[in-house]
Structures are given as structure tokens and as C-alpha cells.
Amino acid sequence: MEHGTPPINELVSGKLAQDMGLLKTILDRSSDIVFREFQLGDAQTAVIIFLDGMVNTIIVDSDIMQPLLKYGETMLQKSRLSLTGLETLLQNQVITAAQVNSGERIQEVVDHVLCGDTVLLIDGVNKALFISAKGWGKRAVEEPATEAVIRGPREGFTENLLTNISLIRRRLRTPQLKIEGLQLGQLSKTDVAIAYLEGIADDAIIAEVRERVGRIDIDAILESGYVEELIEDNSYSIFPQVNYTERPDKIVANLLEGKVGILIDNTPFALIVPVTFFEMMQASEDYYQRYVISTLIRLLRYLFLIIALLLPSLYIALLTFHQEMLPTSLLLSAAASREAVPFPAIVEALLMEISFEALREAGVRLPRPVGQSVSIVGALVIGEASVSAGIVSAPMVIIVSITGIASFIIPSYSQAITIRLLRFPMMILAGTLGLYGVLLGVLFILIHMARLRSFGVPYLSPLAPMHASDLKDALVRVPWWGMVRRSTETSKNNPRRMKGSLRPRPPKRGG
Incomplete structure (x- = not known):
């Protein structure tokens, strides 16, 4: 020693x-x-x-x-x-x-x-x-702070591993639920549990999770983020390849789809693998609301995902290179608002976006009662003062505000950060190459996502490769009686979720 x-x-x-x-x-x-x-x-x-x-x-x-x-x-x-x-x-x-x-x-x-x-x-x-006589202070089971829902369970994971396992066991009272334990960290000796449903999860994925988690040899594991970075397929990709959650109902729903959960002691965040891009755009509440409402909300998310990624870039490209594509009245209004602004559109957009991101980060780091006030008041004061001083134009303030709101609609925080970061290279491409640059950036992102894997599962599944039966729970959500089969990529052992047809039938009218 x-x-x-x-x-x-x-x-x-x-x-x-x-x-x-x-x-x-x-x-x-x-x-x-x-x-x-x-x-x-x-x-x-x-x-x-x-x-x-x-x-x-x-x-x-x-x-x-x-x-x-x-x-x-x-x-x-x-x-x-x-x-x-x-x-x-x-x-x-x-x-x-x-x-x-x-x-x-x-x-x-x-x-x-x-x-x-x-x-x-x-x-x-x-x-x-x-x-065994363990008994230290621990936080009570509370509502998750990062994944609040209007309709759904209010229980969230805590920092105690045994408590988290019991929350899963309460929802899956079956011997098929397997919890494999191990310790990671030479000094921390952190308890880790791998959870899956035997007979539903793909054996190859389970073996891959065991292998990747088991080979971790580090001095300490303090949070699930350590494990996430050490087991993901492509560590250089900006896109998250491991999902995480504070909600027991969410991890149980993923186990039922053939996925594997990784629970780490001393953190309330459990990891879920594998994950796809479309799953990062889904919220737990999608399955508790009626399917019509859930479908409309999902389509709204994808619309605002495009806005969060491309709106500033399109504004820069149109004002800088493609003015002829704007209606005359809108072009004259935008030109009048930018008359006193000394910077080109790309510099103006970068200044506002960086300031907005700084305010958002400051609001997160400050104490909660103070942070929200600082974010809101700071954005209003800085935006109004910047327009009055002629540093930025009023349309740019509107564009940045809409973009900021759009990024908050994305359910997954790690996915939202990815879109926020990709917005900056997209703006630079728009400021240098116009709409051609925007198109090149979108193609590069799509090609990268098409090549990406999460524990061997294609990141754009079920769209690429195409699994028509899985599209019922991607962009839209069909009724529960229509989701007879589980995900094709992760539940090859037991693809059927229900027996027969559960579609409601209206009663026959009597004569």
C-alpha cells in the first residue's frame, strides 16, 4: 500500500x-x-x-x-x-x-x-x-424537480440505492425483474445496480452493458455522469447516447420496452440504455394523457426543436445574403430597425445569444428564489437597453427570445443543451455561406446522427433504419390499444406487449 x-x-x-x-x-x-x-x-x-x-x-x-x-x-x-x-x-x-x-x-x-x-x-x-445495521440520514422520496408533470406519479428517486430499487420493485412485481449489483471505484466503492426484465430485454444488450460497466476502473464514482461518459459509444459526439431520469415510472416504462437501467448509489439520477433521438423528445406525461393530446404536443415539440436550432441562422442568412426572399414590407421594416445598428447580423446575433445563455446559466447557479428573478429581469433590462442604445435591433431581440423559449420545450435537458450548442456553428455557417451554409450544417448533423449508435442501436431508429411498426410511438403516439408490439431493436425476445386486441368496441344499439 x-x-x-x-x-x-x-x-x-x-x-x-x-x-x-x-x-x-x-x-x-x-x-x-x-x-x-x-x-x-x-x-x-x-x-x-x-x-x-x-x-x-x-x-x-x-x-x-x-x-x-x-x-x-x-x-x-x-x-x-x-x-x-x-x-x-x-x-x-x-x-x-x-x-x-x-x-x-x-x-x-x-x-x-x-x-x-x-x-x-x-x-x-x-x-x-x-x-448489517446501516442507518444514515437520507432524503425522503419527493417529487422530481427536473421532470415535473401535471398528470402522473409524484415520486422521484433519492440518493439511496436501496430506496430507488424498492421504487422500481413496487411497480414491477415479477421475478423477471433482475437487479445485478456490483461496486465501482477503488476508493469510493460505489454500489451500482443493473436492472432489466429477463425474457424481454435483448441478451446481447444486457451482455454489452455488463461488459462496459464492469470494465470501469477508476478511483471514485460520485455521480451517474461518471458512468455515462465511460460507457457511451461515441465519446466525441455532442449528442447524448445515454438517457437519465429521476422518475421511477419512466425507468420502469423503459424496462418494459426491453431497455436496461443503471442505478448508482448517492445520486437520484438513473441511466437508461440504449436510447434514440426520438425517445429524447418524449416525456413521461405523453403516456398518461389521451393520445390525441400527446400527439399534438409531440408535434409542437418537433416544430420548436427546428425553431431552436435554425431560427437565428435563417434570420441571419436572409438578411445578409437572400434579401430578395423576404416580402418587401418585412424587408423594409427589418432594414429600418437595423439602420442604427453598427454590427452585421451575425455579430448582433452572437452577442444576444451569448448574453442570453449567460443569463440562463446565472439563473441556474444562483439560489432558486434569486435566480429566476435575475434571469427574467436581466433579459428584459438588457434587451430593452440594447435596443435603446442601438446596439441590437428589436427583431433580433424577438428572435433570440423565441429561440430561448423553444429550447425549454425539449423534455430532455441534455438534448436541449445539444441543440443550444449546435445553434452557434449554424449561425456562423449562415453568416458566411447563407442558406447554403444552413443546408450544409443540417446535412452534416443528419449524417452524424445516422452514423451514431447507442449500445449498437441506431440513433435515428425507427426512422433510419425504417421500422414501420415502431413509428406509432415516434413522431406521434397512437392509442394504447394500438401499441401491441414493443420496440423492434430492444425487445426481440418478447415483442408483443398485449394479447389479442384491446380496442374498445361501442355497445350495440338495441332494437
Whole structure:
């Protein structure tokens, strides 16, 4: 070990003084580590080791200490009990905690203590008992702050992995739901769970997720973003290839489509793989509203997606290179508003867009009550002052405002950021090449997206490659009775969602 730390791969010797000395050396300068020594009968010495603040002291007192002391008084003070099988006897008949395991290495003792378990060492016994008594402060289940809905469940994930798994189990009460656990991070030892539905999810995708997550070798995992960057297909692409959510109902819906969920301890955001472009434009509420409303809202999102990406670029290209394409009255109005502006349209647009993005970022970083006021007041004041000073034109303020509103309509925050960033190169292309530059930029984006994969699934599926049966839940949403089959790319094992036809039939009129 580095920095003079003693080796911790040794076996538990059974000599309590020696083992405690080694553990105290390893866990030196850790004031929250508690060593509680006590007598187990007449002459038997024992110690429990736990991390203060990470255990439930009520469980330690009632399920560990009291049974051990009571057992020692009744059995060991009469005659010294044989040490053979003592740890098995205590594990199976004395300690009343729900989970008790044993181990033989000092490394295991240290790991369990730091994970919040209580460790029991007994003099003369060369095994340690690991007793689950975890109990630290945690946030209650609340409504997700980033994915609010008008109609739908109000529960959101928390930073506790077991709580998050229970929220999924409540919605999928089937043995087909598999939760595979592992630890990532040499120092953080963060618990990670891979969730999928056996018999629905594609075995190849499950194996690929296992392989990519399992090969992560890093010092610490502090948030799901670490894992996201380490498992995505194309790390140089600006488009997100892993979806994330705070909503248990959303991850359950994706598991039912044959996808795989990755849950990480200490973060309320769960990852979903694979993902497509069209899924990033869908919201949980789309499936709780009636299909007509959901379809219209989806079409509105795609319209404003185009506006968020192309509106400033089209304005720049038309005013700079293609004035003949504008109606005369509109051209004269735009020319009059720009008469006092000293900058070309491209510089004017970049100034306003950068200022708007800075205000939006400032609003996010400031405390919530202050941030919203700063964003709104700042945009109004700066926009009005800029027009009055003749730095920018009034139409440009309108264009930037509409573009900003359009980017907020995109449900996925990571997808919205991607569109916001792509807007700047599109404006530069429009300012240098006009509409030809805009067309080249759109073609480049489409070609890149067509080549992109998320765990082997084409990013533009079901449009490219074409899966006609999956188009029922892409640009539009058909009624639930019409979505008989799951996604073609991710649920090849069990493609049918429902048996027979559930289409409502009107009652027959009596004569």
C-alpha cells in the first residue's frame, strides 16, 4: 500500500489484540470509527467495530449487543465454550439482525466497516462477522424537480440505492425483474445496480452493458455522469447516447420496452440504455394523457426543436445574403430597425445569444428564489437597453427570445443543451455561406446522427433504419390499444406487449 499503510490482505488471526492493532493502524486518524470492546462470558473478549453516523445505533443495541451479552451471561460464564463453530452459532442463533455474513480477511473487515456494516471480532476466533445495521440520514422520496408533470406519479428517486430499487420493485412485481449489483471505484466503492426484465430485454444488450460497466476502473464514482461518459459509444459526439431520469415510472416504462437501467448509489439520477433521438423528445406525461393530446404536443415539440436550432441562422442568412426572399414590407421594416445598428447580423446575433445563455446559466447557479428573478429581469433590462442604445435591433431581440423559449420545450435537458450548442456553428455557417451554409450544417448533423449508435442501436431508429411498426410511438403516439408490439431493436425476445386486441368496441344499439 502507498504512504506506509500496512497490508490489509492478511487473514484474521484470531488474536484480538493483534487484529485490533492492525485495524487501528489502517483506520488511523478516523475519529468516527468506533471500537466497542466487551466481555462475552467469563473470559471471552470481543469487539464490535462500526462507523459512527452510518449505523442505526438502535439496531446495534437491540439486535447485536443485547443478544451477545445475554448469551454470554447464560452460557459462557458457567464453562468456557469451545471456540469451534462459535461464529456459526452466534450467526445463526444469537444475533437477531436480518443479515449476518462472515469473512476471513482484514480487507473484508475494512470494506464492511466503511460501507456501514457492524463487524464483530472475538478473541480466539479467526473469522469476522459482518452484521448489517446501516442507518444514515437520507432524503425522503419527493417529487422530481427536473421532470415535473401535471398528470402522473409524484415520486422521484433519492440518493439511496436501496430506496430507488424498492421504487422500481413496487411497480414491477415479477421475478423477471433482475437487479445485478456490483461496486465501482477503488476508493469510493460505489454500489451500482443493473436492472432489466429477463425474457424481454435483448441478451446481447444486457451482455454489452455488463461488459462496459464492469470494465470501469477508476478511483471514485460520485455521480451517474461518471458512468455515462465511460460507457457511451461515441465519446466525441455532442449528442447524448445515454438517457437519465429521476422518475421511477419512466425507468420502469423503459424496462418494459426491453431497455436496461443503471442505478448508482448517492445520486437520484438513473441511466437508461440504449436510447434514440426520438425517445429524447418524449416525456413521461405523453403516456398518461389521451393520445390525441400527446400527439399534438409531440408535434409542437418537433416544430420548436427546428425553431431552436435554425431560427437565428435563417434570420441571419436572409438578411445578409437572400434579401430578395423576404416580402418587401418585412424587408423594409427589418432594414429600418437595423439602420442604427453598427454590427452585421451575425455579430448582433452572437452577442444576444451569448448574453442570453449567460443569463440562463446565472439563473441556474444562483439560489432558486434569486435566480429566476435575475434571469427574467436581466433579459428584459438588457434587451430593452440594447435596443435603446442601438446596439441590437428589436427583431433580433424577438428572435433570440423565441429561440430561448423553444429550447425549454425539449423534455430532455441534455438534448436541449445539444441543440443550444449546435445553434452557434449554424449561425456562423449562415453568416458566411447563407442558406447554403444552413443546408450544409443540417446535412452534416443528419449524417452524424445516422452514423451514431447507442449500445449498437441506431440513433435515428425507427426512422433510419425504417421500422414501420415502431413509428406509432415516434413522431406521434397512437392509442394504447394500438401499441401491441414493443420496440423492434430492444425487445426481440418478447415483442408483443398485449394479447389479442384491446380496442374498445361501442355497445350495440338495441332494437
